[in-house]
Amino acid sequence: MKVLVTVKEVAEVEDDFEIDGTGVDDRYLEYDLNEWDDYAVEEAVQLQEAGDDIEVVSVTIGPERAEETIRMALAKGVDRAIRVWDDALDQDLLDTATKARVFRAVVEEEEPDLILTGVQAGDDAFGATGVALAESVGQEWAAVVNQLDIDHLLAENVARVHRELEGGVEELTDVELPAVLTIQTGINEPRYASLRGIRQAQSKEIAPKTLADLGLEAGDVESSLFLTEMYEPESESDATLFEGSAEETAAELASVLREKGVGAE
């Protein structure tokens, strides 16, 4: 069995920052593995540990700098990685459809039985790449998966998943492989990479691929979304202090909450 995990290096912004054009100034950014992808990697590695002969491959779209981040996934047990990059991909914003087209080319080459993605990326938060990829490759999918029955998957080739819906409702779904699952945080407890894992990861393969390597052209990755402006919204704060006994202030607070429409009647 082959499992493909899409991962992304995301920019994390410091508390205080400055905006430069349509982005946050580089000086205030730190790069790390996307939090949701960390859970997706852990789920894949747990699957690999539970089964026999399961290969886990990670794929990312990103510049050379992203190798350090993807290598952390290799340190945690991913077998090998693919990094897709091309001058044509160096855009302000890659929309979901564009990313799905790139990943589709990788999927066609790798032919994985199961694809795991994070639910969303912490930086641009589209939350749609996994589902768009499933649609693009014509596979079944389940989004926002917070539980996966690994034994069932290995025995039946069916992903029995819990999906997190609004209002605390959970849905139990069976998805036949091949399929795409978008993984929610909390599905597992991502491990720390062991130091031996980190050392071994230095010699694991991260295969660089250009668009041409994947049979794509610059025209295939023309984003239809463009960033037009980046700004900090004006923030307003309006604080009301209640003074008096607990009974009085509780009653005042209750009436304010009612006025604002908070809480059920």
Place this chain on the structure above:
Amino acid sequence: MDFELPAEHRMIRDTVREFCQEEIAPIAQEIEDEHRFPQEVFDQLADLDVMGVPVSEEYGGLGGDQLMYALVTEELGRVSGGIGLSYAAHVSLASKPIEMFGTEEQKAEWLAPLASGDAMGAWALTEPGSGSDASDMDTMAERDGDEYVLNGTKQFITNASVAGSVLVKAVTEPGAGYDGISTFIVDPEDDGFEVTTVWDKMGLNCSPTCEIALDDVRVPEDRLLGEEGEGWEQTKKTLDGGRISIAALSTGLAQGAYDHAKEYAGEREQFGQPISKFDAIRDKIVDMHRKVESARLLTHKAAWTYDQGNEVNRESALAKLDASEAARENAEDAVQVLGGYGYTTDFAPQRFYRDAKLMEIGEGTSEIQHLVIGRQLGL
């Protein structure tokens, strides 16, 4: 000349840093207050292959270099001096000598469990009447057939009460001075071995510091490490490496104290602005930063020199001397920056202050470091 850390080293440092922040920082004061050796933390460190970083893979270690080991030790010191101290003693003093001077059989039996973290290690040189003048020791090892019989008292032995093995220095040839000292691998389960005191200390209380009594402890001759009379030469080599780890640990303490002071100074407002905007506090914090940087540079240089296989006596003494002073000075300044809060146990600086003081005492006092460096300078 390249000051950039290799990617592998950076990843290891960042992973250990994350572990320290998540798993150790939240309990660092609690284990001090309870005077509790946190076995569960060391079990986790063992799972992450931290316990044998600079020990060869052949014996279950990670096979990393001294620089990697220094980076890991610094990160531990940044959150807990006590955990860092027990770790440094385990690796530099208890594990490395077996790797450097032991037989294949000794490495398989005694080094492998230390390198994997299945057991903690300790090293016993100091005695109640013998500290800086370490060669003037009273612990005796007399040969009796194919055994040695050890008698004496060892003082301030880190990890002795939690150890699976203790390297004990003892006199095998009275009157021969430095040439009459030998090293023995002692199992705390051996009859006649007793931990008689676990000291209450000014700081570092999660790291047990013990007095041990050896009363007719019989060990088979294959517990002799190296040859008879090599104990002092081994000690000097051991301390050359050990001092790099204390320098790294001290750099971590200095960095941790700086972190706390900088964060607080940026948030605490007096006279209508953060106190970091006042020259008095800004200059203090800049000096703390300067001391961390220079301590780290000296430590990394010593580690690098060690990794080249070069003589490191002066470099390691210099790093240890500088970094231990940086740790104590930064910790004191951090207490001052936090003012009244810095003096309370709800805030970390007082703990760094307590922990840092030992760095100027253990593995050779600052006075002995001056002596060592002076000799190297031909003074």
